[in-house]
Amino acid sequence: MAARRLPALAQYRDDTVTRLLCAGAHLDEGHAREVDRELTEDRLKATGLTLGIDLIALARHARAAVLRVEARDRRLAWLCAVGVWAAVPVGLYGLAAGVTGLAYAAAGAVVLAHGAAWGLVHRTESEARAAALAVAHGADRPMDLVPGVGPEVENRLLEQKRANVVPYTAHAERTNPFVGSGQRLKEMVWQPIDVSRPADDPAGGGKLTIRPFDAVDLHTFVAKEMEHIAGLKGLRARNRLYVMGDHVAHVGSDLLPDRLRRPRAQIPKQLVQAGLVQPGAGMRTYLSLERAGAGGRVIVSMHLRARLQHPSLTWEVAAYGIPPLQARFHRVHGLPVGGFERWWDLFRYATSATGRLLLGAPSRLSRRSSARRRRARDLERLRRDIDRKHLLYDYGAVDSIRERVADWKQVGFSDRTDSQDFLQRLQQGVLIATERFLRDHNVDTASYDQAQQVINTTTYNFSGDIHGPGNYGAGGTINQPGQGPQHGNHGYGTGLQP
Template sequence: MRQVPNLPTYDKDATTRLLCSSVHLDDAFARYAHQELSGDRLTAPGLPLGVNLLALARHASRATGRTDLRDRRLAWLCAVWWLAVLSVVGGLVSGAPGVAEAAFAVLLLVLGCAWWLMRRAEAEARGDALAVRYSAARPQDLAPEVADEAERRLRGLRRPNMVPYTQGAERQNPFVGSGDKIKETVWQPIDISRPADAPGGGKATLVPFDAVDLHTYLARELGNLAGLEGLRAQNRLYVLGPQVFYLGDDVLPDRLRPPNSEIPPPLVKAGLLKPGAGMRTYLSLERVGEGGRVIVSMHLRARLQHPSLSWEVAAYCIPPLHARYYGADYIPRDGFERWWSLVRFATSHTWSGLTGAPGRIGRRNAERKRRARELEKARKEITKKHALYDYGTTDSLRERVASWDQLGHSERTDSQDFLHRLQQGVLIATERFLKDHNVDTSSFDQAQQVINTQTYNISGDITGPANIGNNGQISAAYGQGAQAPAAAGPTP
């Protein structure tokens, strides 16, 4: 092999590090991520898609905890401030200059304390953001653990083999959170009823197989056949949200909690051989680009009905992160610039931070109570009225934070290459599988000529169910979906 110098490359966990650093710098995003990953909920979480959700949940919890502590202290200082203002006015009106002077000194002291709190919190936030962005340690090791239930739920998302999707998504596709649809088609049927010619003459004996055998073969061999290192292949049962209840305790052990992401393999196989009502198994292929910037996925389903075989194919793409999540790359890291940047931040945000603290706390508490009431209402309907709840997810966090404006030429061509390689790999694997089972592939050769003319256009715009607003609010376009995250006031 030719020896050449090593060029700089993206870290494999670059996307995770960027998002973990962003929660320390962007309060709206921190509160959304904290609620989405660690908050109480009934709906299933979205797929990770190249993001270490456990690390992100830990950093979001740390960031929101820091901001909450700062605002509680600022709220107490705000109360002292207004008491001092009243004392100044009262002293001047009553002719007690000593009282007015003492109260004025308190005002200056309160401003000084507020300035110090703002600077300290911002310095800690920037320090944590830079640490997770550039440290050699794993991102999840740089923040404390969250609640045990949230930790367990997020660890279960490492290899999920079931994805509940909200009923509203049924009108489009069940692959919620996979990004923008690039192509959706059913390939031309292949005749699998004729045996191949035997080496010694005559016809060979057909080797029986089913869709599970075909899916298993592709999942095992496709990475090598397609020439895509790091390809993730897994059979997943996609279930319509309200139908989750009928899968039993293995999937939904507690009707008042989200369903499991990992279920017994026989259920996944059943969704391929005998699809249920709103329950079908797909072979999900995911290829994460350099540094997680682009994620290309292809969802396949073998339609095996004697005497023919066809493939249901859906391809999706998620572009790079939005520009707002690269804030850690522009923070002064040391020296006078760092010191002066913190001084300017604290000075310009002290007044809004001090006087706005009670309002921010009030809005967060109101949003928390509203969300708790909605969950309590839903749980009462489930337990008392035996309501059929939609446990399906609407999207994924990775899809929400993406922006087509950040898609460059390299990512676009890489994505097209990924999809063409996946398509070719599926065709090669299918042909080899059929030959191994002594099936005449002449019908396959004809279908392959048609399939190979298909192209993939990697472009679009994020017009999915929601985006993160300035106050961390999420507006969903369909279904019960994920619970709305906590509202967050403007970051002072």
């Protein structure tokens, strides 16, 4: 089919979400510290599966933002000590003793300290905004704009990007074991398909011989063919072993080489395959199909598990969604970029914030130092209990950065319709791939044709978590009815590229 030649419209960047989160690290100290602790600090908990984000870039920008604020507060604390704690008592003494020269000198010290603090706050905020604008609108890759965080950390984050195992906290088994995938949209077990009957020989004369296959073969075929069948360019398909956090040690040293360190994100594929053919205790393998919307604003995923038990095959299907980022991460799009507006905005910020930041610097440094020591003590105590008392520890991730900063109130019409289209295409693609696989293995697909008519009635609504007890739907499918409320879109932001 000939391609129609039309003018090109502006498109969202593929890494828009990464850029917004990196920019947010420079503009939101709380976000920067949270990311820095989770991605770079020593810990035992697994990192949640983070979809659609360059973790290395995010870790670098969060570390740069944290170091900038730390440097500012150390200088402010020194100015506070000299210009407030020392100068104010001296000035009061000079007034009381009638030594006006001493009082004037102390007052001058206070003014100079405040002026220096104002300049420091102004410069730090200016650097933060410049860094945020550069990563949000610049042409360079986000990870190239700031220094690295060390090869050990970055190698671990790179491994996390290709994760084929996901330890999830044990209590999530009752709600959402697919940590990092967002909120549940629908859970089903499709109607069984009889795979024990051989297909008719097209040449006549009887039946064909069924070619042996197992669930690994079926998963591999679906993973390879889905992008082409579903017509979803950029579809990510990966088999992953999902393991309950308190069962991680039972997988072996391939997942947990050291019980006093966090588990790995990659294991030999034979272990992943084993979780599909013969699942272990709290260990199951799923084929995760993930597709991001324009610019990564929304992410939909479908987790599939083939239940192949002679004489039937069923598909366990769970659909999940992650909505767009919270509105606070679009603040970078409202920053003045030059001229009088930028100067005036920075002037107002520095003037209003300097006093608070100057007087609070020593206490902030003290609280952070105390929190770091407390976390280090807790971690050391936990490791001692694991080592000496053989404590059964839950290594599983609780959530992920991407789903933690998402907001269903930001879902717009295009997000909903695109996501529904993705999920319907994924469902249809799985059905088509399953039929082709069965035909290739000489299986009679009459039972499949009957099941498909029921399965195709399934619909998806991209509007948040589903509440209410499960029940049995038409044709034996198990579903969760009653989608959550739909919300209007509160702004797309920008992040466009020509």
